[in-house]
Amino acid sequence: MNNAVIVLNAGSSSLKFSIYQVDAEELSLVARGQVEGLGTSPRFKAKDRSGTTLADADVTGTSPPQRFGHQEAFAHLVTWTRDQYKGTMTPAAVGHRVAHGGLDFIEPTIIDGAVVERLEKLIALVPLHQPHNLAAVKAVTCLRADLPQVACFDTAFHRGRAQVTERFGLPDDMFQRGLRRWGFHGLSYASIVDELKRTAPGLAMARLIVAHLGSGASMCAIRGGRSVDTTMSFSALDGLPMGTRCGSLDAGVVLFLLQLGRTREEIETLLYKKSGLLGISGVSNDVRALLASRDPLAAAAIDFFVYRAKREIASLTAALGGLDALIFTAGVGENSAVIRSRICKDLAWLGIVLDPAANERGHGCISHAGQTPSVWVVPSDEERVIACGTVSALRAAGKLPGCAEAATGASGA
Numbered sequence: 001m002n003n004a005v006i007v008l009n010a011g012s013s014s015l016k017f018s019i020y021q022v023d024a025e026e027l028s029l030v031a032r033g034q035v036e037g038l039g040t041s042p043r044f045k046a047k048d049r050s051g052t053t054l055a056d057a058d059v060t061g062t063s064p065p066q067r068f069g070h071q072e073a074f075a076h077l078v079t080w081t082r083d084q085y086k087g088t089m090t091p092a093a094v095g096h097r098v099a100h101g102g103l104d105f106i107e108p109t110i111i112d113g114a115v116v117e118r119l120e121k122l123i124a125l126v127p128l129h130q131p132h133n134l135a136a137v138k139a140v141t142c143l144r145a146d147l148p149q150v151a152c153f154d155t156a157f158h159r160g161r162a163q164v165t166e167r168f169g170l171p172d173d174m175f176q177r178g179l180r181r182w183g184f185h186g187l188s189y190a191s192i193v194d195e196l197k198r199t200a201p202g203l204a205m206a207r208l209i210v211a212h213l214g215s216g217a218s219m220c221a222i223r224g225g226r227s228v229d230t231t232m233s234f235s236a237l238d239g240l241p242m243g244t245r246c247g248s249l250d251a252g253v254v255l256f257l258l259q260l261g262r263t264r265e266e267i268e269t270l271l272y273k274k275s276g277l278l279g280i281s282g283v284s285n286d287v288r289a290l291l292a293s294r295d296p297l298a299a300a301a302i303d304f305f306v307y308r309a310k311r312e313i314a315s316l317t318a319a320l321g322g323l324d325a326l327i328f329t330a331g332v333g334e335n336s337a338v339i340r341s342r343i344c345k346d347l348a349w350l351g352i353v354l355d356p357a358a359n360e361r362g363h364g365c366i367s368h369a370g371q372t373p374s375v376w377v378v379p380s381d382e383e384r385v386i387a388c389g390t391v392s393a394l395r396a397a398g399k400l401p402g403c404a405e406a407a408t409g410a411s412g413a
Helices: 070-084 113-120 130-143 172-176 186-199 251-259 264-273 276-281 287-292 296-320 330-335 337-345 356-361 382-396
Strands: 002-010 014-022 027-036 043-048 053-058 089-098 149-153 207-213 217-223 226-230 325-329 374-377
Touching: 002 070, 002 130, 002 382, 014 070, 014 089, 014 382, 027 053, 027 070, 027 382, 043 070, 053 070, 070 089, 070 130, 089 130, 089 382, 113 130, 130 149, 149 186, 149 382, 186 207, 186 217, 186 325, 186 382, 207 296, 207 330, 217 296, 226 296, 251 264, 276 287, 276 296, 287 296, 296 337, 325 330, 330 337, 337 356, 337 374
Parallel strands: 002 089, 089 149, 207 325, 325 374
Antiparallel strands: 002 014, 014 027, 027 043, 043 053, 207 217, 217 226
């Protein structure tokens, strides 16, 4: 019977998963998918490694839809895995994406009650992500307390960079208490570095800017495979404008809203859920819908997003002391040739020029051969980073069934 690592990435209304078979020195993707519509109309979707659909159906069960949450979703996943693979594959561990690790957690960490308590204290910093990440942890504990669990952190990739990049202009005691520029999307950035090591090793240690452009968006300056600086900071609000999040904002705006009588909860909802592309356009948080719309405010939202992206690229280039490659990843970065073209259009002064035909193809190098900086589209694979981190942590602790030796070929975190 084959051991499997299940990777979970929990959101407010979905539970994304990937299943990896664990061999002696490597991981093999078996299936990935999600349970979407938690609490409303749950639906289970799964595809194999080639993209062939394995399941796409409404989830029925003893719980009414409004009570079908993360625990029920995980239970359905375990049952489906058993039935789909007819007992030939058994879950041996679960790896979780956790948004914030704070000062304490900079490596994949085996989860116990004390770890959960410490991670709960960070919920206020990432209220859209951390509670749901931990809800998945608790769901697994309730259903399968025998399964070892490992947390992998989005903040960890950014730890160890120069302290000057972490500071705000606030008193030092506040910095020591954790009011600092943490950075997020670290699992995505780690996956890009790993992929470059395999496919473009000459770039892996170069001066890179990775543009993670999706519903959540950030950029990271990377040199020698390590974070130099990044656009997100204390929370997942800062930096680039996003689907519903505001991006960089003068703190005085929040003070002014308080003076107007807005409550903390109202301001939080405004900044996290009613701002960004949706807030400016009043049309949608989806770049595709905005590009298709004739509404002038939809165009204004795209203009703002592109402008801010160009500013951040220039800023991060200064932090790196030059640029060897610009890499687009995540939903918008990987799939929108229009957005890539518009961002790069006014960056010729930096040496960034796209090959239009390659940009339309949208994979690999999309600039002209021999050009520096080169421009790339590289899919991010956060789930594989989590799976590798999970196996590495458990093998080091001798807690992965049948694999007590130290990890030798499965570390990608």
